[in-house]
Ligand code: ADP
């Protein structure tokens with residue numbers, strides 16, 4: 001265990017950190033590709049092959065300064081969280097850490113299949129059995145985190161990696177850049193995350209909790225099964241309004257062949273009051289995931305939220321959406 005500070009970030013003692021950071025220049029040890037495998041808001045990730053063993057990895061380059069602000073505390077937190085997650089195969093493994101004058105470089109286990117978002121690009125979605133398989137593994141990863149009071153806070157298809165190309169058989173969580181350690185007595189309020197996946201309590205600046213991730217799991221379920229964002233609108237303000245009112249509908253044309261168990265799973269996670277959301281363990285026991293269900297028939301009629309609400313048409317497939325700055 002590593003000490004946590006009041007802002008929910010893990011720290012590493014100077015001596016521990018020194019032991020973690022390799023002394024060599026990464027380019028002496030790895031051949032790093034010029035073209036990135038992926039890019040997030042803050043980092044660039046490139047394939048890196050170990051020169052001696054020829055083992056391929058993914059090198060995540062994170063700038064030490066951002067908008068003229070030192071980011072070391074946040075980067076060390078990300079490293080420490082990855083170190084705490086080394087005993088689960090549902091979180092991408094941290095192999096080594098390097099440092100350059102301007103960047104910290106996290107050498108990670110390579111996920112050869114890239115991000116789950118690529119499967120959804122071009123308006124695609126997953127079959128229900130693929131979506132269930134993916135969700136089961138995502139929940140396994142989230143349960144590992146939540147059992148250790150780690151809130152990921154940025155669960156979305158861009159941060160879910162496939163270790164096998166074109167297959168949902170081995171999914172891993174990555175990107176702990178905005179994760180937080182939630183301990184009793186420590187209240188974290190922050191506006192962070194990605195527009196379409198953000199929970200209502202984050203928008204209303206209420207405390208962040210483990211169930212903030214559960215909301216994103218509900219959004220993910222919707223996105224994986226339909227290829228559409230449940231709350232996404234053309235402008236951010238309308239998206240936020242949809243989220244805070246849980247303005248949710250399951251358009252028949254997008255959920256035609258989807259079972260009522262799957263719809264019930266999504267609806268059970270998308271509850272505005274975070275205290276009323278199920279825990280990750282309760283979601284793992286949901287009939288859609290555990291398959292102990294007689295609700296597996298496709299829906300014939302659309303299911304709507306109980307209260308009548310203004311439903312804004314949402315007809316654009318989910319794409320690469322923006323994060324908060
Ligand atoms: P950021 O904090 O900038 O979002 P991420 O850790 O999410 O950084 O990495 C950015 C992107 O790089 C991911 O969305 C994914 O496409 C790719 N990526 C990250 N880690 C790996 C990995 N271990 N293997 C393959 N691709 C990766």
Ligand code: MG
Pocket residue numbers: 040041158159175
């Ligand atoms: Mg990311």
